[in-house]
Amino acid sequence: MAGNSDPLSPRAKLAVTAGKAVAAASRAAGRGSGSVIGGRVALRLDPDLLGRLAQNLDVTLVSATNGKTTTTRLIAEALRAAGPVVSNALGANMPAGITSALAGSSEAKFGVIEVDEKYLAGVARDTDPKCIALLNLSRDQLDRAAETRMLAENWREGLAGTKAVIVANCDDPLVVWAASSSPNVIWVAAGQMWKDDAWSCPSCGGVMQRPGDDWFCGECGFRRPTPTWALSGDHVLDPHGSAWPIHLQLPGRANKANAASSAAVAAVFGVPPQVALERMYQVQAVAGRYDVVQFQNRDLRLLLAKNPAGWLETFSLIDPPPTPVVLSVNARGADGTDTSWLWDVDYTRLTGHPIFVIGDRKLDLAVRLEVANQHFQVCENLDQAVQMCPPGRIEVIANYTAFQDLRRRVGN
Numbered sequence: 001m002a003g004n005s006d007p008l009s010p011r012a013k014l015a016v017t018a019g020k021a022v023a024a025a026s027r028a029a030g031r032g033s034g035s036v037i038g039g040r041v042a043l044r045l046d047p048d049l050l051g052r053l054a055q056n057l058d059v060t061l062v063s064a065t066n067g068k069t070t071t072t073r074l075i076a077e078a079l080r081a082a083g084p085v086v087s088n089a090l091g092a093n094m095p096a097g098i099t100s101a102l103a104g105s106s107e108a109k110f111g112v113i114e115v116d117e118k119y120l121a122g123v124a125r126d127t128d129p130k131c132i133a134l135l136n137l138s139r140d141q142l143d144r145a146a147e148t149r150m151l152a153e154n155w156r157e158g159l160a161g162t163k164a165v166i167v168a169n170c171d172d173p174l175v176v177w178a179a180s181s182s183p184n185v186i187w188v189a190a191g192q193m194w195k196d197d198a199w200s201c202p203s204c205g206g207v208m209q210r211p212g213d214d215w216f217c218g219e220c221g222f223r224r225p226t227p228t229w230a231l232s233g234d235h236v237l238d239p240h241g242s243a244w245p246i247h248l249q250l251p252g253r254a255n256k257a258n259a260a261s262s263a264a265v266a267a268v269f270g271v272p273p274q275v276a277l278e279r280m281y282q283v284q285a286v287a288g289r290y291d292v293v294q295f296q297n298r299d300l301r302l303l304l305a306k307n308p309a310g311w312l313e314t315f316s317l318i319d320p321p322p323t324p325v326v327l328s329v330n331a332r333g334a335d336g337t338d339t340s341w342l343w344d345v346d347y348t349r350l351t352g353h354p355i356f357v358i359g360d361r362k363l364d365l366a367v368r369l370e371v372a373n374q375h376f377q378v379c380e381n382l383d384q385a386v387q388m389c390p391p392g393r394i395e396v397i398a399n400y401t402a403f404q405d406l407r408r409r410v411g412n
Contacts (some may be wrong), residue, residue, distance in 0.1 A: 015045035016103045039096030040101030053102035054127035057111035063120045066216035071258040072114040079265035083109035089130045121158020133167045137174040138309040148197045150180040177202040191229035194309035229255040244273040249284045252317035264300040295410045299393045308344040321352030324389040328359035330404035347372040356385035359402045
């Protein structure tokens with residue numbers, strides 16, 4: 001906890017100690033970081049522990065379908081200019097993982113917490129955040145996630161009347177509708193590449209009009225709010241109209257958008273844009289994403305894409321043809337077991353790239369690529385795919401558990 005004004009109760013201390021012990025045992029057994037199981041044990045012993053751990057922190061919550069892990073990392077780097085930060089940097093973003101992360105630091109001033117979209121309202125209730133960043137909402141894990149408007153409604157109801165400052169993307173109608181129930185919103189023009197979940201008005205169901213970068217509902221008048229922060233090319237425009245250059249080691253337009261939202265959050269805590277953006281340059285990779293690794297004497301860039309919106313953004317940042325591309329798709333519990341989302345991805349964007357397909361659901365992906373008239377080869381594993389790739393750097397795009405498999409294989 002920050003300071004000792006309100007020390008943890010004996011029960012809370014016991015819960016933290018037990019959670020750390022279980023996490024350490026899990027790590028020793030080679031079962032991952034142990035953060036989730038440790039957090040579960042701690043919450044079982046003290047159901048109010050998350051709130052207790054957060055009570056002396058200035059908390060920022062970050063939620064979205066895509067980009068929340070990276071944005072959490074960028075905000076954490078920016079806020080370190082103003083004091084120590086605790087964060088769930090490895091992406092364990094449900095209550096158990098969040099509790100475990102907060103239990104790991106007693107000196108922090110700020111808590112920067114990535115939250116799974118389905119848990120945002122509950123975590124906001126428990127942690128009394130000063131700021132909440134809402135980036136985007138799109139289809140994801142079709143077998144177990146509610147459709148996107150229901151998630152937006154869950155956010156809207158859960159955040160109604162919150163004291164937190166909401167930093168929200170004004171280019172995503174679902175995010176705008178969700179945030180509009182809050183009294184204090186800072187709108188950021190961060191852009192929206194994927195629009196297929198926002199053609200109907202979330203407020204009345206009418207057809208959304210989209211002239212240029214604007215949007216509005218012709219039936220009920222729901223419309224894009226005027227932003228005070230904006231991404232403009234390689235710069236962030238602040239509320240005073242000043243343009244601050246974005247220098248990132250992370251690739252792509254989506255990460256510039258994440259940086260713009262992160263700068264707006266940092267400003268809520270008094271960190272100026274220039275300082276915030278300079279600190280964000282330190283971030284080279286996020287939990288292995290964007291890392292370039294050596295494997296079988298080749299350079300592989302590892303890219304995570306979990307859903308149609310994520311794949312669309314990822315296709316925009318890979319090297320041009322004829323750079324080889326390895327695609328890996330699984331459909332395990334953490335991915336969602338329904339692979340019908342593959343049909344929502346525009347694979348014609350890969351035309352000209354030699355494509356190699358691996359993963360548990362490589363045949364599902366192969367059928368989709370066949371229909372998209374792409375040239376591809378199905379391979380047994382990463383080793384075989386790399387051996388078959390023509391010379392040069394290889395782009396490797398994988399969904400969630402496939403990405404973890406790849407990292408283990410390349411020793412990352």
